[in-house]
Amino acid sequence: MLKKIKLENILFLDIETVPEFSSYEEMSEVKKSLWETKSAYQRKEDFTAKEFYDRAGIWAEFGKIVCISVGYFTFKGDIRNFRTTTFYGEEAKLLKEFKNLLTSYFNRPQHLLCAHNGKEFDFPYIARRMLINGIELPFKLDLFGKKPWEVPHLDTLELWKFGDYKHFTSLKLMTNVLQIPSPKDDIDGSQVRDVFYEEKNIDRIITYCEKDVVAIAQIFLRLRQEELLDDSEIISV
Template identity: 75%
Template sequence: MLHKLNLEHILFLDIETVPLHEVFDALSPEMQYLWSEKTKYQRKEDFTPEEFYERAGIWAEFGKIVCISVGYFSDVGDNRSFRVTSFHNEKEEELLVEFKKLLESHFNRPQHLLCAHNGKEFDFPYIARRILINGISLPAKLDLFGKKPWEVPHLDTLELWKFGDYKHYTSLKLLTNILGIPSPKDDIDGSQVGEVYYKEKNLDRIVTYCEKDTIAVAQIILKLRQEALLLPSEITTI
């Protein structure tokens, strides 16, 4: 079935997230309490709520998106081309509005799909939640209310690799390694994004990391289709 998909109809993406504030003390007293309650199970007795706050970017209620990188095939023939671009901004609302414009202007047809690694559990719901928190209406590709499972326009490379084994998890780094795909994790990893954003104030470094992950997701799809991987000369950043 995967071979029947038109690659030009797929928007590959990855997001990078950080805690909403640099430090726990910047939260209101009520939000500090809610954070404590939300993370009680994960923290157990090992961490205080303040110590655990560096992980707040994982939850859309306590984090924010600092980059959405997207990639798409503009040609899948002999002159194959894969284009990558990123939405990044200190103001989350603005990058979300720009991302929504892309979906509604270029990837709004029934045949269009969104694709990410662990996208169904993380990227897609995270983007949808942050869009609503910022007071923006949901684009159709993220509005799943009333849709049957086969009507959801999302592809997930983790789900494809599970082959129905719902308890199984494989990281993007592991999957690219075993499939012989150049690793996107050659600089930072997800756990370091918050520090790079708040301490180093190096958003460009985060964007580069996010774009590499987006390319890796496309490479996985190609590998699962038993097609040749993208060459550096076939990838354009715009």
């Protein structure tokens, strides 16, 4: 079935997120209380709410998106390219720019979004942050009333599970077992917060995010038993 999908109809994507504020102290007292309640299950007795705040970026209610990287295939005769670009800057601005891409170029019924663990993280996170920022959801993210087979989302983690709901495989592990060059050669997700707030180096985060998008596309190719992209086919625009 995967081979029946035209590669040019898929928008591959990845997001990077950080806590909404640079420190726990910046939150209002109400938000601190809500954070303490929300994080209690994860941190248990091992951390205080303040000590655990560095991880707040994984929750859309307490984090924000600092960049969305996307990639898509283009074909011209026998020439195949994979083009990547990134939306970054102030969150409302980057979300509006991403929405514009969806509504202008990936709005047809055949168009699909693809991410690794996207159904659990990337897609709902983007949708929630759009609503928080007062942005109307684009059709591809508005799932209300849709049947499961009508949801226009692909997830490389879900494809790898083969129906096993308990199985989680990281992007790094999948690239390793599928013999794909690993994109994790600089930072990892746990470092994004420090790179953003302490180093203030968004370019480093963008590079990391775009490499993840390439890795997701490579995994998808491998699952289709097709030839991987080589460096000459990957174009950053």
